[in-house]
Amino acid sequence: xxxxxxxxxxxxxxxxxxxxxxxxxxxxxxxxxxxxxxxxxxxxxxxxxxxxxxxxxxxxxxxxxxxxxxxxxxxxxxxxxxxxxxxxxxxxxxxxxxxxxxxxxxxxxxxxxxxxxxxxxxxxxxxxxxxxxxxxxxxxxxxxxxxxxxxxxxxxxxxxxxxxxxxxxxxxxxxxxxxxxxxxxxxxxxxxxxxxxxxxxxxxxxxxxxxxxxxxxxxxxxxxxxxxxxxxxxxxxxxxxxxxxxxxxxxxxxxxxxxxxxxxxxxxxxxxxxxxxxxxxxxxxxxxxxxxxxxxxxxxxxxxxxxxxxxxxxxxxxxxx
Amino acid sequence: xxxxxxxxxxxxxxxxxxxxxxxxxxxxxxxxxxxxxxxxxxxxxxxxxxxxxxxxxxxxxxxxxxxxxxxxxxxxxxxxxxxxxxxxxxxxxxxxxxxxxxxxxxxxxxxxxxxxxxxxxxxxxxxxxxxxxxxxxxxxxxxxxxxxxxxxxxxxxxxxxxxxxxxxxxxxxxxxxxxxxxxxxxxxxxxxxxxxxxxxxxxxxxxxxxxxxxxxxxxxxxxxxxxxxxxxxxxxxxxxxxxxxxxxxxxxxxxxxxxxxxxxxxxxxxxxxxxxxxxxxxxxxxxxxxxxxxxxxxxxxxxxxxxxxxxxxxxxxxxxxxxxxxxxxxxxxxxxxxxxxxxxxxxxxxxxxxxxxxxxxxxxxxxxxxxxxxxxxxxxxxxxxxxxxxxxxxxxxxxxxxxxxxxxxxxxxxxxxxxxxxxxxxxxxxxxxxxxxxxxxxxxxxxxxxxxxxxxxxxxxxxxxxxxxxxxxxxxxxxxxxxxxxxxxxxxxxxxxxxxxxxxxxxxxxxxxxxxxxxxxxxxxxxxxxxxxxxxxxxxxxxxxxxxxxxxxxxxxxxxxxxxxxxxxxxxxxxxxxxxxxxxxxxxxxxxxxxxxxxxxxxxxxxxxxxxxxxxxxxxxxxxxx
Numbered sequence: 001x002x003x004x005x006x007x008x009x010x011x012x013x014x015x016x017x018x019x020x021x022x023x024x025x026x027x028x029x030x031x032x033x034x035x036x037x038x039x040x041x042x043x044x045x046x047x048x049x050x051x052x053x054x055x056x057x058x059x060x061x062x063x064x065x066x067x068x069x070x071x072x073x074x075x076x077x078x079x080x081x082x083x084x085x086x087x088x089x090x091x092x093x094x095x096x097x098x099x100x101x102x103x104x105x106x107x108x109x110x111x112x113x114x115x116x117x118x119x120x121x122x123x124x125x126x127x128x129x130x131x132x133x134x135x136x137x138x139x140x141x142x143x144x145x146x147x148x149x150x151x152x153x154x155x156x157x158x159x160x161x162x163x164x165x166x167x168x169x170x171x172x173x174x175x176x177x178x179x180x181x182x183x184x185x186x187x188x189x190x191x192x193x194x195x196x197x198x199x200x201x202x203x204x205x206x207x208x209x210x211x212x213x214x215x216x217x218x219x220x221x222x223x224x225x226x227x228x229x230x231x232x233x234x235x236x237x238x239x240x241x242x243x244x245x246x247x248x249x250x251x252x253x254x255x256x257x258x259x260x261x262x263x264x265x266x267x268x269x270x271x272x273x274x275x276x277x278x279x280x281x282x283x284x285x286x287x288x289x290x291x292x293x294x295x296x297x298x299x300x301x302x303x304x305x306x307x308x309x310x311x312x313x314x315x316x317x318x319x320x321x
Numbered sequence: 322x323x324x325x326x327x328x329x330x331x332x333x334x335x336x337x338x339x340x341x342x343x344x345x346x347x348x349x350x351x352x353x354x355x356x357x358x359x360x361x362x363x364x365x366x367x368x369x370x371x372x373x374x375x376x377x378x379x380x381x382x383x384x385x386x387x388x389x390x391x392x393x394x395x396x397x398x399x400x401x402x403x404x405x406x407x408x409x410x411x412x413x414x415x416x417x418x419x420x421x422x423x424x425x426x427x428x429x430x431x432x433x434x435x436x437x438x439x440x441x442x443x444x445x446x447x448x449x450x451x452x453x454x455x456x457x458x459x460x461x462x463x464x465x466x467x468x469x470x471x472x473x474x475x476x477x478x479x480x481x482x483x484x485x486x487x488x489x490x491x492x493x494x495x496x497x498x499x500x501x502x503x504x505x506x507x508x509x510x511x512x513x514x515x516x517x518x519x520x521x522x523x524x525x526x527x528x529x530x531x532x533x534x535x536x537x538x539x540x541x542x543x544x545x546x547x548x549x550x551x552x553x554x555x556x557x558x559x560x561x562x563x564x565x566x567x568x569x570x571x572x573x574x575x576x577x578x579x580x581x582x583x584x585x586x587x588x589x590x591x592x593x594x595x596x597x598x599x600x601x602x603x604x605x606x607x608x609x610x611x612x613x614x615x616x617x618x619x620x621x622x623x624x625x626x627x628x629x630x631x632x633x634x635x636x637x638x639x640x641x642x643x644x645x646x647x648x649x650x651x652x653x654x655x656x657x658x659x660x661x662x663x664x665x666x667x668x669x670x671x672x673x674x675x676x677x678x679x680x681x682x683x684x685x686x687x688x689x690x691x692x693x694x695x696x697x698x699x700x701x702x703x704x705x706x707x708x709x710x711x712x713x714x715x716x717x718x719x720x721x722x723x724x725x726x727x728x729x730x731x732x733x734x735x736x737x738x739x740x741x742x743x744x745x746x747x748x749x750x751x752x753x754x755x756x757x758x759x760x761x762x763x764x765x766x767x768x769x770x771x772x773x774x775x776x777x778x779x780x781x782x783x784x785x786x787x788x789x790x791x792x793x794x795x796x797x798x799x800x801x802x803x804x805x806x807x808x809x810x811x812x813x814x815x816x817x818x819x820x821x822x823x824x825x826x827x828x829x830x831x832x833x834x835x836x837x838x839x840x841x842x843x844x845x846x847x848x849x850x851x852x853x854x855x856x857x858x859x860x861x862x863x864x865x866x867x868x869x870x871x872x873x874x875x876x877x878x879x880x881x882x883x884x885x886x887x888x889x890x891x892x893x894x895x896x897x898x899x900x901x902x903x904x905x906x907x908x909x910x911x912x913x914x915x916x917x918x919x920x921x922x923x924x925x926x927x928x929x930x931x932x933x934x935x936x937x938x939x940x941x942x943x944x945x946x947x
């Protein structure tokens with residue numbers, strides 16, 4: 001197990017370096033750089049100063065080597081957009097995204113898996129309706145879902161129409177501040193959770209349907225096991241394997257932040273930060289966000305593997321063997 | 322000229338027509354069909370049998386009069402700063418912005434949010450009223466100018482203190498001028514405060530008197546000082562001395578360290594979320610009733626990057642105002658919100674900035690391009706001007722909310738707009754005739770004109786991705802020009818990439834909206850002069866590439882130095898005429914500007930310049946608490 005964990009950590013490190021280095025080099029090589037943010041009429045001296053500050057006056061390889069050396073000391077450089085160290089920015093944004101991701105994942109799991117068990121084991125109008133809604137949730141682009149939810153929130157005022165805290169949060173106690181954040185979570189969490197819940201439902205339904213036709217379940221039926229126990233205690237556990245396989249990816253994707261959802265709902269997370277950085281060609285912020293996203297993806301993948309190992313002994317043997 | 326809007330400095334009052342939106346839409350296509358335009362947009366109907374009764378008629382008349390009175394009282398708060406009106410005090414306004422501030426030091430940051438923070442927390446010696454464009458005393462309560470227009474003596478107000486209690490003196494003004502021109506400071510304000518190629522010079526006769534000297538006469542005169550926020554010497558002198566002024570007051574600075582003379586002080590900046598400002602208890606301005614300004618206790622600016630989400634929040638009442646005008650596609654939903662009584666919709670008048678279309682005409686770069694032979698002919702660009710029906714263009718691109726224009730100065734800039742500028746009536750025949758005159762005909766019958774050597778008039782036009790009016794505009798231009806045999810292919814790019822291509826002249830044509838730095842042409846010399854960095858079609862020429870550019874250079878230098886308003890007007894008309902004849906940049910329509918804010922906000926005096934409402938933040942108040 002220790003060897004397995006060590007291998008995975010090495011993989012995580014490789015992923016972080018590869019993803020962030022690629023992001024840095026692609027941002028550098030793409031047309032336009034951060035100096036265009038100074039506007040079309042910035043003086044040549046101002047442009048030169050900015051290029052020097054962000055090492056854009058060096059060759060791409062030299063800039064990358066310099067950045068990598070600094071990043072190994074957890075110095076990811078400065079952001080042009082925010083005019084402050086990237087490390088501070090990605091730390092705060094990652095925490096916000098993590099809070100959002102945990103809630104979204106919990107919602108997706110609690111909605112998607114029970115519905116998948118239901119549609120995978122039943123026939124009829126109710127199951128068909130759930131399948132239809134799932135397909136709809138999968139088909140609608142996140143931009144539309146987010147805007148629709150913001151629209152609903154703004155019309156009904158059931159929950160805040162964006163942001164992470166209220167304007168009065170400044171004077172709140174810690175407990176009241178947490179309650180305020182909780183009030184702002186449903187909108188972006190739902191926008192993130194809906195397509196993932198639909199994915200879980202589809203996978204769980206298919207897997208459950210296959211599991212119910214396994215010989216050992218036919219034997220259980222012959223032994224007189226109650227239908228409820230048959231599904232919950234026997235079929236479900238077997239059917240979890242495909243869910244666990246995508247669970248890690250879902251965690252990674254959620255923790256990396258959703259560009260669209262965070263942007264539209266004004267959630268100050270990693271996805272929005274990355275989007276703004278990309279638009280401004282804020283090279284070190286792009287690389288820092290990519291590094292954090294890569295780290296989260298690797299951790300998500302690790303969690304998925306561990307869950308799979310817990311659910312299926314064959315997978316456990318394959319991983320540790 | 323620059324990418325961010327800034328000062329406005331015409332010669333005389335030019336109050337744009339700011340009127341309630343309801344009247345405007347009677348004549349616009351945005352009028353909701355089948356609805357009468359009463360408040361709330363509902364049809365008024367009265368049963369004829371009751372109306373016939375004199376008693377009911379009398380009651381109805383009384384009701385109508387009372388209703389009118391109520392409506393009047395409900396709409397009057399917009400002008401609620403009159404001395405007799407009881408302006409509500411306290412409370413907070415929640416506005417939205419779409420980008421983070423780059424710095425709290427306006428001397429080194431030119432972005433709109435940094436400028437807004439500076440407007441809220443700092444003050445200038447003089448201020449240009451952004452509604453009337455009149456110059457008004459601000460930190461300087463009076464001034465005298467010498468006959469040659471080079472020396473200006475300003476008298477500071479007595480008793481003004483910084484937000485930390487330190488008195489304002491002439492030393493602060495001298496320090497601010499020194500900081501702008503310090504070689505170690507990458508100041509973004511220096512070019513605006515340079516006259517005749519030399520920095521302005523400041524000297525102090527006593528703690529309340531400052532003398533500003535220009536190296537040459539300047540038409541705008543003291544108006545230039547509207548672009549200089551005064552900074553506290555006692556806080557920043559050491560940073561200037563040790564060469565770290567550019568890093569001072571970065572966004573990570575604890576708010577308590579930032580002191581100012583503006584109506585608000587920064588309370589907190591939460592990156593990605595909001596900026597919170599509290600009332601400056603030592604603010605020096607007073608309301609007409611003698612009490613201290615500002616009226617508000619707090620101002621919050623929520624950071625909402627997406628414009629759709631920003632408007633939804635405004636409609637829902639989550640925010641009270643935004644920092645940008647409405648897009649044409651937003652008018653109808655906002656009108657509905659106005660009918661519900663939550664939003665006040667205002668027409669600001671015709672905007673001062675217009676979308677522009679130009680080709681790269683830099684001979685050093687384009688000389689080997691076979692198309693340059695006809696591209697550099699003014700007849701070619703005149704043909705384009707004839708090919709575009711500007712009325713139809715305004716209808717399609719701006720959904721009717723625009724007026725046709727023939728030059729860079731729009732009717733929104735009334736003091737400098739010249740309505741008799743040379744025009745190019747829409748005529749495909751005339752356009753084809755002009756093209757034939759320079760040897761361009763459709764010789765191979767493929768619908769695109771070519772010269773005798775077979776070089777087709779086919780171009781790629783760059784525009785900004787995701788900006789609705791620009792993308793619609795390029796599509797309309799493509800269709801209009803196709804009729805006369807000029808082929809356009811559209812390449813929408815991100816702003817950064819588009820600007821880089823523009824600076825390197827790595828493009829055929831560009832269609833985008835440059836923003837004027839100043840409404841006074843003397844403040845936009847970088848556009849007019851051939852050596853200017855904003856001389857789009859051929860940036861930074863060592864010597865004028867064309868004779869007409871040389872003439873513009875000569876006239877503009879005289880225009881900017883003249884102290885005679887009439888002479889300046891005449892010279893600028895000549896310049897506009899030369900530009901209209903040679904058309905290095907083509908303009909088609911200037912959009913009408915609309916602004917929306919919550920009805921709970923009182924005292925808004927909207928401006929066509931950004932920020933539309935918060936330039937006057939000290940006089941804003943709210944009718945009800947959140």
